Amino acid sequence: MTVRCGLRRSDRSGIAVLFCFLAGLLAVSCQTLPAVRPPISEPELRFEPPQAADGGLVRLELLLPPNEKPALVRGRLGKTEFAFYPARNPREQSVHFEALVAVPFGTQPGKFEVPVEVLREGKVALSLRAVIPVVAGGYASETLTVDPRHVKPDPVAQKRIREESADIGWVYRNSEPTMFWSGSFDFPITSPLTSPFGTKRVYNGAMQSFHTGLDLRAAVGTPVQAPAAGRVVMARDLYLTGRTIILDHGFGLFTVYAHLSQFKVKRGESVARGELLGLSGATGRASGPHLHWGAVVHRTKFNPMDLTRLVR
Ligand SMILES: [Zn+2]
Structure with a gap:
């Protein structure tokens, strides 16, 4: 009696297709998995998008080294002070804060500056400044x-x-x-x-x-x-x-x-x-x-x- 234990040609090609599919899936998930940045040693203030039209929204992000735990982060727009909120970013191991700001309608192309302060025990421990390039909104x-x-x-x-x-x-x-x-x-x-x-x-x-x-x-x-x-x-x-x-x-x-x-x-x-x-x-x-x-x-x-x- 002969026992056939080999895979038929169609099974083999099916497995090959499955293997390719899984390998492809793995490659895609590897590409989309966010790379975790090492903790930073110096504070970093950044913003998105890299430039804004007047009337546009900008998200400010402040990153601090992991050992720094500020009591409060605040920004200033003219006479208006505003607080940053603690944020989470899976790609960062640093202490992370965010705030939303808007470039007022009618602001001329140039620079829009937002001063930011980190306060510890009620005192300003760090001063930074976001300088956002402003482009014309081109409104009709x-x-x-x-x-x-x-x-x-x-x-x-x-x-x-x-x-x-x-x-x-x-x-x-x-x-x-x-x-x-x-x-x-x-x-x-x-x-x-x-x-x-x-x-x-x-x-x-x-x-x-x-x-x-x-x-x-x-x-x-x-x-x-x-x-x-x-x-x-x-x-x-x-x-x-x-x-x-x-x-x-x-x-x-x-x-x-x-x-x-x-x-x-x-x-x-x-x-x-x-x-x-x-x-x-x-x-x-x-x-x-x-x-x-x-x-x-x-x-x-x-x-x-x-x-x-x-x-x-
Ligand atoms: Zn309307």
């Missing part, structure tokens, strides 16, 4: 026609706008020092962009401003979802932006949802990523139904699109 212009009372508000409306603006200012000065978000941001609705951030605007042939957020196409009643976790710090009907929600994501970072038809959350509530905030509409100074999405960090408005590609 557009002409819009809206209800004349929104371009030339009467004295009563002007008073209301001033009061609402002061309340919004208070909100932006009082962000919680808690990192509510984790990972990148989603879009609040999935629909085409109808007007990008930064467009210079002429209303009814007169008043000029710039578009402080971006517009997404949305029929009245489209569900608007939180792009990241945060806390509702405003859900109010405002003169200019209509029914408006502001989320505090912590450490000076806010997002804004304007012209809503309905609120689905209340001030003070915590929201998770993807949670329903409200329904889109055309309230306030809107030329038609859409969602206006805004973003603010350390009281500076910036392009919300950067949240979806830079924040992690």
Whole structure:
């Protein structure tokens, strides 16, 4: 009796294919595995992207040698001081902090400097400076026609706008020092962009401003979802932006949802990523139904699109 224990040709080729597949998988995973950098011996301040347009977001990263444990890391933008948050990067063994900053709209091409200080026991132990190259945003212009009372508000409306603006200012000065978000941001609705951030605007042939957020196409009643976790710090009907929600994501970072038809959350509530905030509409100074999405960090408005590609 003959016992055949060899593999048939088709089995052998099957195993060869499997072997090649596993070897390929291993090679791919070896390429994607992050190389861990040795601990640094000198502090390092870096930023991403390597250059920014005015109205753009920049992530600052401070690395300190592993034996250094600072009590606080802070940065300064004009008179505004802000705290860095402890961050984790699997490629680094060093003590790691991050902060988000925005180059104000209208900043001329050149350098944008952010002083950074490391404090230990209440004293400045180390001073550094991020020098971020600024390039022109190249923003376009557009002409819009809206209800004349929104371009030339009467004295009563002007008073209301001033009061609402002061309340919004208070909100932006009082962000919680808690990192509510984790990972990148989603879009609040999935629909085409109808007007990008930064467009210079002429209303009814007169008043000029710039578009402080971006517009997404949305029929009245489209569900608007939180792009990241945060806390509702405003859900109010405002003169200019209509029914408006502001989320505090912590450490000076806010997002804004304007012209809503309905609120689905209340001030003070915590929201998770993807949670329903409200329904889109055309309230306030809107030329038609859409969602206006805004973003603010350390009281500076910036392009919300950067949240979806830079924040992690
Ligand atoms: Zn808008």
